[in-house]
Amino acid sequence: MCGIVGYIGYEQAAPFLLKGLEKLQYRGYDSAGVCTNDDGKLVVQKEKGKLDELKNVTDDGKNIKGTVGIGHTRWATHGKPSEINAHPHLSESGSFAVVHNGIIENYMPLKQFLTEKGMSFRSMTDTEVVVQLLEYYYEGDLLGTVLKVAAMLEGSYALAIMYKGNADEIIAVRKGSPLVIGIGKEENYLASDIPAILEKTRNIYRLENGEVAVIRRDSVQIMDYDRNPVQKSIERINWDIHAAQKDGYEHFMLKEIFEQPKAVRDTVETRIKNGRVVLEEVTLTPEQIRQFQKINIVACGSAYHVGVVAKYIFERILRKPVEVDVASEFKYRDPIIDSKTLTVVISQSGETADTKEAMLEAKRHGSHTIAIVNVVGSAIACEADDVIYTLAGPEIAVATTKAYSAQLAVIYMMAVCFGDILGTISETDYQTYVTELLALPDKIQSILAQSESLKNIASKMFACKDAFFIGRNIDYALSLEGSLKLKEISYIHSEAYAAGELKHGTISLIEEGTLVIALVTYGNLFDKIASNIKEVQTRGAYVLGIGSEEHPELRNITQSSFLIPKTCNMMLPSLAVIPMQLLAYYMAKFKGCDIDTPRNLAKSVTVE
Numbered sequence: 001m002c003g004i005v006g007y008i009g010y011e012q013a014a015p016f017l018l019k020g021l022e023k024l025q026y027r028g029y030d031s032a033g034v035c036t037n038d039d040g041k042l043v044v045q046k047e048k049g050k051l052d053e054l055k056n057v058t059d060d061g062k063n064i065k066g067t068v069g070i071g072h073t074r075w076a077t078h079g080k081p082s083e084i085n086a087h088p089h090l091s092e093s094g095s096f097a098v099v100h101n102g103i104i105e106n107y108m109p110l111k112q113f114l115t116e117k118g119m120s121f122r123s124m125t126d127t128e129v130v131v132q133l134l135e136y137y138y139e140g141d142l143l144g145t146v147l148k149v150a151a152m153l154e155g156s157y158a159l160a161i162m163y164k165g166n167a168d169e170i171i172a173v174r175k176g177s178p179l180v181i182g183i184g185k186e187e188n189y190l191a192s193d194i195p196a197i198l199e200k201t202r203n204i205y206r207l208e209n210g211e212v213a214v215i216r217r218d219s220v221q222i223m224d225y226d227r228n229p230v231q232k233s234i235e236r237i238n239w240d241i242h243a244a245q246k247d248g249y250e251h252f253m254l255k256e257i258f259e260q261p262k263a264v265r266d267t268v269e270t271r272i273k274n275g276r277v278v279l280e281e282v283t284l285t286p287e288q289i290r291q292f293q294k295i296n297i298v299a300c301g302s303a304y305h306v307g308v309v310a311k312y313i314f315e316r317i318l319r320k321p322v323e324v325d326v327a328s329e330f331k332y333r334d335p336i337i338d339s340k341t342l343t344v345v346i347s348q349s350g351e352t353a354d355t356k357e358a359m360l361e362a363k364r365h366g367s368h369t370i371a372i373v374n375v376v377g378s379a380i381a382c383e384a385d386d387v388i389y390t391l392a393g394p395e396i397a398v399a400t401t402k403a404y405s406a407q408l409a410v411i412y413m414m415a416v417c418f419g420d421i422l423g424t425i426s427e428t429d430y431q432t433y434v435t436e437l438l439a440l441p442d443k444i445q446s447i448l449a450q451s452e453s454l455k456n457i458a459s460k461m462f463a464c465k466d467a468f469f470i471g472r473n474i475d476y477a478l479s480l481e482g483s484l485k486l487k488e489i490s491y492i493h494s495e496a497y498a499a500g501e502l503k504h505g506t507i508s509l510i511e512e513g514t515l516v517i518a519l520v521t522y523g524n525l526f527d528k529i530a531s532n533i534k535e536v537q538t539r540g541a542y543v544l545g546i547g548s549e550e551h552p553e554l555r556n557i558t559q560s561s562f563l564i565p566k567t568c569n570m571m572l573p574s575l576a577v578i579p580m581q582l583l584a585y586y587m588a589k590f591k592g593c594d595i596d597t598p599r600n601l602a603k604s605v606t607v608e
Helices: 011-024 051-057 108-116 125-137 141-150 251-256 260-269 285-292 303-318 329-332 353-364 379-383 402-422 427-448 451-461 476-491 497-504 525-540 569-591
Strands: 003-008 030-040 043-046 068-074 096-104 155-163 166-173 180-183 188-191 204-205 211-215 220-224 292-299 322-326 341-347 368-373 386-389 466-471 491-498 515-520 540-546 560-564
Touching: 003 096, 003 155, 003 166, 003 260, 003 341, 003 560, 011 030, 011 051, 011 068, 030 096, 043 051, 043 096, 043 379, 043 466, 068 096, 068 155, 068 204, 096 125, 108 125, 108 204, 108 466, 125 141, 125 260, 141 166, 141 211, 141 525, 141 569, 155 540, 211 497, 251 260, 260 292, 285 402, 292 329, 292 353, 303 322, 303 341, 303 353, 303 402, 303 476, 303 497, 303 569, 322 329, 329 353, 341 491, 341 515, 353 379, 368 379, 368 402, 379 386, 402 427, 427 569, 451 540, 451 560, 466 476, 476 491, 476 515, 491 497, 497 525, 515 569, 525 540, 540 569, 560 569
Parallel strands: 292 322, 292 341, 341 368, 368 386, 466 491, 466 515, 515 540, 540 560
Antiparallel strands: 003 068, 003 188, 030 043, 030 068, 096 155, 155 166, 166 211, 180 188, 180 204, 211 220
């Protein structure tokens, strides 16, 4: 969601703040602002729209003085996008400045309290309550005031706070939303994500829930809300800074599509030892795994689509019932969970608020939780009983690609590993699965080598108004992700349907020229989906078929087609998703869309 950057040192702060915010644009935003302390005066500059607007009016920050400052990119929740609602927010007298990521759930009663005390509000945001509370309660003890106000807030928040009378510190507070502190030489940094500060330092602290940091030029003090010191070890970031740069690609999304062979290889090869899948991160004993009677999978967005694929795989291989829930609905349906339920939560960022809350709900009922996340030390990773990290590296584009593929790879390994323990797969099948896992990166690469053919297909389709993805069995599960990719970056209305459901209403929407993408990789049901293709063609649909090279006859029954290499049924989604990602990318490119930061979307959804 919102991006936060902070700097305290001896250099001019604003230019760094703007560069840091530029690195966080992938999180999604509608306005941006910075605040610096210039000789005891808090100077704020905010602009609605793209960060370039702010850079232009400040000459890339050069005309804003001050060597300590905070910056913010906002994704609107309370109050429409506007300069007034943009962060940083100043208190009534201009003594305090705050930037915030998250939601203050009890801001209305707090606002009413302050209004009754005579304080006035400029914005419609929940954040302004925080800065006005700081001013109302301040009596000379800055840290004490921050701790008092933090204890009053309900919801999730990451806060960076400045006081005009104290130009040598920034105070950061975390509850739910991520914050990292960068350690430099006679200067220190603050950010909601590592790419913002990576050009300056690779040494960081990660703030945990309920922690407060007093950041000065030459020191960082971290404590809990009771002022008890918290000892932390410095974490060294070892991934290459180029992982957060485009490296010659036109968009981060295209770069990340082409990074998928490496993401899958890194995720898989580190966990296959002597021909066996070894998930050392999972602390469950074989006996505990055998005792589970049900598996729950909870996630949001593309991670939820991984969960739908996983349901087909786990039920087929593990012979255990599986339920898949959209995380935002999970706890509200009063789910039936106990100690004999295994809960798997999936999140790229590890900070997804709904997924985290669903996981905590499962834990409250005694369920063992396994998290599949991409970010080390993230909130979900810290709260889960076990965590399996996807080794996809930083993913910058809002629309996920390589994280989705790495998550699928983890699902395959869990199926193989648990199936071996449960005795539900033969040794022959086990070895076949391991062989295919190791072959996945090269097969993905072979599809990427054909990207020009998908670009040509996209050039014929990008003007369509509606698109329908259809499939059966695991192809249906995958169609959900194909549809989402197309709609979220190209803004083309798109839906995914189980092909057998067409005649139950959906086929009424098919008319002359309607685009239908038919997934036909699951060979056991080729004849079934072929009949569905004929049904939509009879009503005028233009059909693109994505199938396996085992069924080249697909070319004869569709207007366009793309064939993926042969693999086992379980791993078909890892190959079939690649042409759908490329198709969505090129269709969005032909339409001139903002591919890396599509409108209204955010990379890390840290509020419910």
